[in-house]
Amino acid sequence: MPTSRKLDAVDHVALSVTDIREALDWYSRHFQCEVLYQDDTWALVQVSNIKLALVIPSQHPPHLGFVTPKAADFGSLKLHRDGKRSVYITDPAGNFLELLAAG
Amino acid sequence: MPTSRKLDAVDHVALSVTDIREALDWYSRHFQCEVLYQDDTWALVQVSNIKLALVIPSQHPPHLGFVTPKAADFGSLKLHRDGKRSVYITDPAGNFLELLAAG
Numbered sequence: 001m002p003t004s005r006k007l008d009a010v011d012h013v014a015l016s017v018t019d020i021r022e023a024l025d026w027y028s029r030h031f032q033c034e035v036l037y038q039d040d041t042w043a044l045v046q047v048s049n050i051k052l053a054l055v056i057p058s059q060h061p062p063h064l065g066f067v068t069p070k071a072a073d074f075g076s077l078k079l080h081r082d083g084k085r086s087v088y089i090t091d092p093a094g095n096f097l098e099l100l101a102a103g
Numbered sequence: 104m105p106t107s108r109k110l111d112a113v114d115h116v117a118l119s120v121t122d123i124r125e126a127l128d129w130y131s132r133h134f135q136c137e138v139l140y141q142d143d144t145w146a147l148v149q150v151s152n153i154k155l156a157l158v159i160p161s162q163h164p165p166h167l168g169f170v171t172p173k174a175a176d177f178g179s180l181k182l183h184r185d186g187k188r189s190v191y192i193t194d195p196a197g198n199f200l201e202l203l204a205a206g
Contacts, residue, residue, distance in 0.1 A: 007151040008135045013116050013167060017196040026195050031171060032111045047169075048110040049152045064116060066150075068134060092129050093120040 011100055012044070012065040014053035023054045063088070063096035071099040114203055115147070115168040117156035126157045166191070166199035174202040 017023035020043050024035060027045055036051065037044040041059040045052040055062065065086070071077060077085035086100040120126035123146050127138060130148055139154065140147040144162040148155040158165065168189070174180060180188035189203045 006135060007137065007149065009151040010116065010153050010155070013113065015167065015194075015196070015198050017194070017198070019195075022195055030173070031169060032109060034110065046110065048112040050113050052113070052167075064118065064155075066134060070133070091118070091120070092122075092125055093118070095118050095120070 009067045011067050012051040014055045014063045016057045016062040017054045061096040065098040067100045069102040071101040112170045114170050115154040115156050117158045117166045119160045119165040120157045164199040168201040170203045172205040174204040
């Protein structure tokens with residue numbers, strides 16, 4: 001059972017889609033969500049507990065974005081336009097994870 | 104920007120892994136998380152805002168599990184051992200989604 005220690009959070013899940021506009025239309029029609037950002041290569045959608053990124057495979061891999069205070073232990077953090085810093089790694093099975101620095 | 108309307112939630116993200124024990128060991132070492140369940144075919148891990156399912160591809164597809172009051176609109180719900188009811192669908196790009204009935 002969960003204890004009271006502070007658990008890490010998943011900031012976002014990035015799914016590969018073939019067409020950003022089509023995907024946004026579909027997710028918006030079927031789920032209660034809010035579109036936070038969109039362009040031709042990716043979009044960001046808010047659901048109640050996480051963000052969902054819709055990405056074109058040629059631009060971004062599908063991945064899971066964790067917030068962890070240990071992000072910098074995994075490699076050099078890249079600064080993004082929104083001020084966040086992160087590094088991409090893979091788990092032992094090859095799943096892409098983006099580790100975002102906490103705070 | 105998000106409004107005050109109630110947004111749907113993501114219950115869990117299921118990632119394909121090659122070995123459940125190896126994956127659990129890796130995720131437990133690198134993230135603050137709690138193992139809720141494990142057997143040889145899948146495991147369930149709690150992080151602060153969602154659950155992470157680690158699954159063997161032959162048993163379960165990698166997927167995103169949404170909680171939505173409209174789950175039954177997408178097909179016949181299957182009752183699981185834990186009392187939850189859900190249906191699997193795919194989005195237009197072929198991503199698997201599990202829609203769990205709310206409440």
